[in-house]
Amino acid sequence: MGVCEKYYPKEAAAPSIKTEVVPGPVSKRQLEELSGRFDTRPAYFLADYDKSLGNYIADVDGNVFLDLYAQIASIALGYNNPKLMEVLSTPEFKSSIVNRPAMGNFPQKELSTIIGNILKVAPKGQTHVWSGLSGADANELAIKAACMYYMEKKRGGPKVEFSKEELTSVMENHAPGSPNLAVLSFKRAFHGRLFASGSCTCSKPIHKLDFPAFDWPHAEFPYYSYPQDPNADVNREEDDRCLKIVEDLIATWKIPIAALLIEPIQSEGGDNHASKYFLQKLRDITLKHGIVYIIDEVQTGVGATGKMWCHEYAEIEPACDLVTFSKKFQSAGYFFHDEEFIPNKPYRQFNTWCGDPARMIIAGAIGQEIQENNLLDQVNRVGDYLFSKLEALQTRYPQFFARLRGKGRGTFIAWDLPDGASRDLLLKKLRSSGCNVGGCSDQSVRLRPSLSFEEKHVDIFVNVLEECVSTL
Amino acid sequence: MGVCEKYYPKEAAAPSIKTEVVPGPVSKRQLEELSGRFDTRPAYFLADYDKSLGNYIADVDGNVFLDLYAQIASIALGYNNPKLMEVLSTPEFKSSIVNRPAMGNFPQKELSTIIGNILKVAPKGQTHVWSGLSGADANELAIKAACMYYMEKKRGGPKVEFSKEELTSVMENHAPGSPNLAVLSFKRAFHGRLFASGSCTCSKPIHKLDFPAFDWPHAEFPYYSYPQDPNADVNREEDDRCLKIVEDLIATWKIPIAALLIEPIQSEGGDNHASKYFLQKLRDITLKHGIVYIIDEVQTGVGATGKMWCHEYAEIEPACDLVTFSKKFQSAGYFFHDEEFIPNKPYRQFNTWCGDPARMIIAGAIGQEIQENNLLDQVNRVGDYLFSKLEALQTRYPQFFARLRGKGRGTFIAWDLPDGASRDLLLKKLRSSGCNVGGCSDQSVRLRPSLSFEEKHVDIFVNVLEECVSTL
CATH class of the missing domain: 3.90.1150.10 (Aspartate Aminotransferase, domain 1)
Structure with a gap:
């Protein structure tokens, strides 16, 4: 069976x-x-x-x-x-360990297949992937992509050059080159423990104490009554209460909100589920305000909820912008659907390794096993x-x-x-x-x-x- | 030969x-x-x-x-x-890929040996290691460790409990729980492209544009005349000029400086070398002001400079506090020498994987090959x-x-x-x-x-x- x-x-x-x-x-x-x-x-x-x-x-x-x-x-x-043990003896896996490439500068001939295998199980609507190394890293890379996209739009599109002031102020860590942008996340959220991801995390003080954070807001995440069916009305009211807080924060926060980051089920924070209605309304709000919509599937992704990606239950239309993954995929990164999320110039989203191809091969194999074995x-x-x-x-x-x-x-x-x-x-x-x-x-x-x-x-x-x- | x-x-x-x-x-x-x-x-x-x-x-x-x-x-x-290919067929390597552990919660029985092999080639004076996933990650983790250490000392030691105000303000991303602390780095430095490491990076605008940065200062890094011997006097003057800027920034920066982060040779930024004198004086300054001294050996480490770790040429006394590594070691993380850099409570420096044991095994093998083959x-x-x-x-x-x-x-x-x-x-x-x-x-x-x-x-x-x- x-x-x-x-x-x-x-x-x-x-x-x-x-x-x-x-x-x-x-x-x-x-x-x-x-x-x-x-x-x-x-x-x-x-x-x-x-x-x-x-x-x-x-x-x-x-x-x-x-x-x-x-x-x-x-x-x-x-x-x-x-089946994963078998992967270890393939030449491309061995090479990915021993000859770990700087994939941006010297991509390997197998890279297209490696990425293609990951994309075979991408969330509906997502056609591209950018690879990272951990859940926190995936979220930080997605936040970078979102901020770059937001600023490019504000600047007038990818063809508009950086201003002289941007090019000089960025070297001082000041606006406009290092813009004052915020990411909106939620109370009880967990998105990682680095400095941007840590600023989005809001589950327990012990994760965050004693290191600097960005002045970013946390909206309230719905807290439903169970079982859900007899509590449908009160839970809908809870959704609307939280949606209003999101709208209010967007309208009043001291710096512009470039991205909204949310888990479809807050996992570390207590398995708090977001309803289909809530996730769709967030899409509407983000579209209305030109905010990038990022779904964090680090813990919920790769099958345990009964879909490959949990937010697929919400059938969000149009698709959310970026979807981050890690954990069960062994690899990490974010999916996206629109080439506009690729920065206008090379070397903006870049680092030495640009991911780990050995772990990406494992991700592809995991995806294949999930599909082949239903x-x-x-x-x-x-x-x-x-x-x-x-x-x-x-x-x-x-x-x-x-x-x-x-x-x-x-x-x-x-x-x-x-x-x-x-x-x-x-x-x-x-x-x-x-x-x-x-x-x-x-x-x-x-x-x-x-x-x-x-x-x-x-x-x-x-x-x-x-x-x-x-x-x- | x-x-x-x-x-x-x-x-x-x-x-x-x-x-x-x-x-x-x-x-x-x-x-x-x-x-x-x-x-x-x-x-x-x-x-x-x-x-x-x-x-x-x-x-x-x-x-x-x-x-x-x-x-x-x-x-x-x-x-x-x-030799690295041989490692791939060992049971502990295979297991580290297929059964990637959450090493903090469920460490494997081989972990002591895996870490021990890395420590065999640790920089002089460094007896512990904390593992990460990339150079940027290593620097961010080291910055976290430095900030926690700095705040713990300020609070009166590891036994003093967090205040109620710290525990509540941190959930709002505000001080005192999320303290306003700075890391001092240098112009032309490269320490990575995430949000804290990116704020320390100061080599090219393209690495930093369009995403938020912390308001952290960059001192000037010595720019020597070559060849060095006939230019010894002018280069010493250059060292002193830059040291004065470091001291001035520490005295005047708007928020306290918790850590100083430096490459012994700025690599991405132009192969700018720091003299033995300069690196030792920074040790003196950081000690005087209670600032954590972090050496970034991501590019300079693992042998290419003729020592395992480049800053060993400077024979810094007492040893610097944290040394970060990645790149040629395939693995990443930071070395440290003092148990005080382990936060006072568990789950403060923590994440799902706490590093990649497969890559750590490779690091140990690389260290062994370097030693055995002189x-x-x-x-x-x-x-x-x-x-x-x-x-x-x-x-x-x-x-x-x-x-x-x-x-x-x-x-x-x-x-x-x-x-x-x-x-x-x-x-x-x-x-x-x-x-x-x-x-x-x-x-x-x-x-x-x-x-x-x-x-x-x-x-x-x-x-x-x-x-x-x-x-x-």
Whole structure:
């Protein structure tokens, strides 16, 4: 029925926990040693990837966990995927590692195919791609593209030359050459931790403290009531309330807003979904004000929501301008549809490597596996199965399954616990019982299995979950 | 004598140019096709890396060039290096690609060794490393670390908690949580093209136009007279003039300066060298004012100057605080020596991947090859040979070899042409004659061969160079 049989005939039949606590004694000792070289404070355990397979991750203590976190939502097909392993022996992959090209100046003869494979699974309406190295990098590059586009339009088009004043002031980091432009993002958003992406991020203080930020605004992101159907009216009111804030900020912000950056589901910030209506209205507003519309699909992209790109559910018309990706695609960058987003002169969007072709080849292979194995169908089927099981648990333990969300969004599912302490306790119990699960926001649980997650894994997880919840 | 015999017994004996112009007809046609998917305007030609070997790069027209540019100074050991190829079949490399870990949360059991191999060739005085993905990323991460360190000290040490005001203002992108801090860099500097690194970059307007920058200052970087020995006095005066500007900016800049960022040789900006005296005085100044001292070794690092890290020539005491790397190391990040540069709480310097272990493994292998083959000795020997040949050409064609620089700095050599047009013409002639060479600044030629460059390659290059210069 699913791909697991094909990819992972030797996958574990169930989790297996050998130690009383996680991390176990071997993890603890080796993490302690590693801590002289690396910040191990955030480490859950020391992983043994040789012994990890499919949907199961192993640690150095011999524990084997069913993995519903998948490297912070960044493993698309499961561990030690045989099809990705095959890619490693192709000449173009080997060359991309050993002869890493400066792709802008010395592109390789295979580049057209490498990019073409990525474009085969591009979001509807997006025909071009620019490659980067991480989610934060993708967002920063997209913001640069948006600002350049905005200024080019303001200047009168791509053929108008830079003014003398622009050419001199930019070397002083001053306007007009370094223009005072803002990017509008949202409260509880997460777009990365560099300086522009960090200014757009607004989920937790710990991500942002002690380094400079641009004076950019955060609008409010809708906070829906669940289940959605009986709450349709109140949720529409919530959309309209937030849309008004967006319009007000655009009208009143102290510097011009060049771009709007949004996740279709705020992931790190708590799995807050944006409705089709909200995302379309933002398109209308951005068009009206000449603002570039950027969708951040770093966490939501590459299949886990049941579509290749989550914002495709919203069928935004006309298509949004830039779509950023990373994580499950292993590579990073942004899609776009209009050649006007290519700056008017060369060397404006440029750097030494212009992406990593080895990682781009892997992205292409992941896209191909998703298509050939109809993995989106599987994700939708398994997601529905998982959601209905969680609804059943919700009926029995309503206090521990508040705001269950992600219905019809594949396995991209989350819910709330009463508070952070009970959420953290649940995650700990789950891990000690063999299920590796992540949290988001202050009191939410987020499920992020890879696309190879199947009904049999759902059954195991839901049993463990019920056991853990019943002892909370 | 050299490693070429060992690495590349089948390396070309000489360049071979088949087409009347470069790029040739096949390159042109295929670049035109590629241009629908990728910005090909900066492309020199379409490369065939399968046919590239050692110090020679091939293109799709069958041209084979002696490569003194090496992917913008980012190929350490030559093309298709057999030792790096061997790394690709190791289990830890394969796993690092296919199971790319979120190294902060789920570090792999091999991580200590991977980092340890990088630290084996760390700059003197630097005992820790934090990993990133590109030169710009490395600088941005180092700037973040510097700002966090600066604020922690100002707050009264790592044990003092964030204030309520900091925790709320940071979510608005405002001080004190998002502090108004500056990084001091230099005119003609190049540190990357993202938003903080871009604000530090000051080489050409085209790198910076049309996107916002922080209001950060650029001091003047010494501009020496050559040859250096007879100009020692005037160059010392130049150092003092620039040091005074640094001190004045620190005293008068509108916001506190948290960090000073400098390349030991400004590379993109024209191969402007900083003297031992200048770099030491900056250490004194930064210590006096409590400013973090960051050395950017993105282009100068990993052996081409004849030391593993160029700033080691300056024997700075006490060691500078952070040293960034990328390019020839294939991986990226910063070295540091003091645990105080690890932020006081986890998840402050953090992101999904925390670097790329596959590229980190390659970095370790490159470091090992440099050590085992005494490549620094080779670079110094070949560099001296090359420099003396260029001095001879300078005697014959002084107008085309102004300010010849890089004596005693391995193969990291540059000189000036009378103007940009003659420099561009020379580079074009060189390419058409089989030598791939890059420029920097407005009118300089920069030599950046890989560490496998030998005397036989010098002879070929200098002959071609003389031929081209004689027809300028």
